[in-house]
Amino acid sequence: MVGTPGEKNVVLAEDPELLTKFRKWMEWDQNETTRQQIQEMAELGQLDDLRKHLLKRLQFGTAGLRGRMGPGNNCMNDLVIIQTSQGLASYVMKTCGNGNQLGAVVCYDGRHNSRRFAELTTVAFLNQGFKVYLSSQLCPTPFVPFAVKYLKCNVGVMVTASHNPKEDNGYKIISPTDKEIQNSIMENLEPVATAWNTNLVSSKDVEDPLPTIEPVYYNILAEVAGHIKSRHKSTKLRFTYTPMHGVGHRYVQDALKSAGIDMEELLVVPEQRDADPDFPTVKFPNPEEGKSALNLAMKLADENNSPIILANDPDADRLAVAEKLPSGEWKIFNGNELGALIGWWCWVSYMERPDHLDPSDCYMIASTVSSKFLKTMAEAHGFNFIETLTGFKWMGNIADELIADGKAVLFAFEEAIGFMVGTAVLDKDGVSAAAFVAQMATILYEQGLTLNQQLQRLYDKYGYHVSHNSYYICYEPSIITKVFENIRNFHPNNGLVGYPSGLMNNKYKVTAVRDLTTGYDSEQLDQKATLPVSKSSQMITFKLDSGLVLTLRTSGTEPKIKYYSELRATPGNNDRRAIERNLNEMINAMINEWLLPEKWGLIQRSDD
Structure with a gap:
């Protein structure tokens, strides 16, 4: 029996490691609430809970x-x-x-x-x-x-x-x-x-820092946007904005003002305007979740004839955009579609500048799980495209190196609605992205075009890049490991070292595999991946003869198995529905044949 002052005796001696951790916590923690919670677990003999809270550490x-x-x-x-x-x-x-x-x-x-x-x-x-x-x-x-x-x-x-x-x-x-x-x-x-x-x-x-950095931040934004502001005419485009109970409200207002957007035409969702740590109006404070997160913004926009919604996540480093279609339905652009639109806007805006560099000295960057639309644009216009691992750490580091070498980095993005416009912030920035999207939309509407119509124009020119991304939830890390090990040993001794050879009895054949957990890459002569390898996370990319690029990976912050897919059609193939049917057929086959959610007890993402 072990006792400490003010506590009931508890049975901890049978677990010396737990006893040591318990004593250290009680010695070091001066927060009465969390200290009391640990003490109560000990007093009640809740050793399993104590082990969970004390023996494991946030990494x-x-x-x-x-x-x-x-x-x-x-x-x-x-x-x-x-x-x-x-x-x-x-x-x-x-x-x-x-x-x-x-x-x-x-x-x-x-x-x-x-x-x-x-x-x-x-x-x-x-x-x-x-x-x-x-x-x-x-x-x-x-x-x-x-x-x-x-x-x-x-x-x-x-x-x-x-x-x-x-x-x-x-x-x-x-x-x-x-x-x-x-x-x-x-x-x-x-x-x-x-x-x-x-x-x-x-x-x-x-x-x-705010009194010093805020004016500089907005001045840089105004300078970048300056040559475009002069093109604004008398069009009054009404935007609806939600900071999703987060920090973005006043910062985005100042950013839009710096970009020359008429503040009288900005509607802010009143229920979500101010920061609220309980996020009372949404199930998840994530604009990526779609209509379930944007329903109040849609309601306000409908009531005020506002065709465009801008939405930040609570810390304002991501941006979601929705637009009302002629049918009256709302289209929520996914991250890849926004990446195409903003990338195009950054390119045409930059090339209008009198001081622009030659395209060979210009760069755009995207994560490996994001759309290759920028790569297609780069091939057409002669600028450079770089693919990195998932996460803006990688993109920011590459951008920093390019800037030091005298290159122009115009844009970087990830499909999870993260955008870096310019290089004032070498990270995703939902504040400046909101300003540039608002400016782009204003110019397009003055020309009689909607965002969705411009996106279709881009697909007509560069070919459809259709994506389907989602996830399954799994709370057991050991099960997640088994899912990926099963995929790695799907067909022992085949030409792709055990990985699946195709989908639907090889109706769609796998032509290449890159595994950034093991370091295997079938497309390299030495079969070693050129991107950084991490054994602590799971990430496998497949290329199929249909043109599909498919990546399966774990999340670094959530208990999810995520999949990312893109099917690139040739320019002139304008049958989007047929392209989407083809993509969905392959994704459904991948889920049923490779992920096996019923076998492993994976929880499907809930519908909006």
Whole structure:
């Protein structure tokens, strides 16, 4: 029997590792709520719950942490934030310290505990001698990389869980990203004496970055948009906007104003205008979810004859767009369709500039699971297209290298409605994307064209690129591993080293396989993938003789098996319905033959 002051005796001696973790938690945690929750589990003898909360730890990934708020090492809470920040600050000190004072940017969204977590993060950096730029109010995620770059800081932290459920929070880092950060966290678990003293945020070494960076951000946006603004005529295009209970409202208003958009024509969904950590009007605060997330915006737009909806996710780094069709139905553009439209707009707008570079020095970038429409455009116009791994970390790093080499990076995107227009922010930015989409729509409507009509024009010119992306939910990591191992050993000893050879009895044959978990790539002479390989995640891409490119991968932040597909038709093939039928036939076959959701108990994405 083991006892600690103020506690009932609990049976922990049978598990020495758990006893050690329990004692450390009770010693270090000064948050009365989470401390009491762990103590009650011990007092009630809930050893399985204790093991779940104390023996497992949230792992610091390439973008930071994200998880459920609660007690213990496997949740987002005060102690985990302190430990993470101490480890991150120590890592930055070791890798960037050169005798000068280091700088950190810390911002936060409107979720429960976000301000608190930001203050604890600030204290951890102050304790290691950093100058800290702590935002005085809720802030969009893209402002953090912008501030890090403009203020010449060494690291940025955004406290946000983006579009996750209300129970979650997160800790996103902007430069640096390194697997050694996790080791540094584990070496700095014990809070220093002043770690909990949030009064330190009043220190002279803490400054609000917003008064400095906001005018610069909007001036850059206005400069980029400037040569287009002069083309605006008298057309009054009414936009409907929702920040989805997040931070975007005033920032997007200022961005649209900078791009020359008439603010009198902007409608904001009143129920979703202000930040609310409970997201009361939506099941999921994610505009990617479609009509279920945009129904209030559609209602407001219908009532006010507004043909276009702009929607940010709660931390305003993503952008969704919907347009009312002549039939009265709303079309919600997927990320690939928006990527095609914005990519086209960036290209034609840039080439109108008198100072534009030769196309051979211009670049657009997309993640490997996103549409290859930009690649098709690049082949037609002579600019360069680069494909990267999923995640803006990869695209931002490539863009940074190209800029340093004197190249022009016009646009980067991922199919999950993430867009980087220009290079002021080397990350996805839903604020500037909203401004540029509004400007594009205004010019098109002045020419008598809708967004959807322009998209059809692009397909007529470059060929249809039709995609079908979705996911299955699986809460058991071991099952997810079995799903992918089954695919890798589908046909032992065949020409593709065990992978499936085709769909529907080889009606559609697999011509190439790239596995970025194992490093196998059938298209390379040495059969080794050229993109980075990660054994800690699952990702397999198949090419079929039908023109289909299909990728299966796991999510880094959610319990999902995702699939991404695109069928590229030749220019002149305008039978979209036939193309979509063909694509859907192959996707259904892939699900039934490869994923086997009934066998593995996978949960299908619910319909909107």
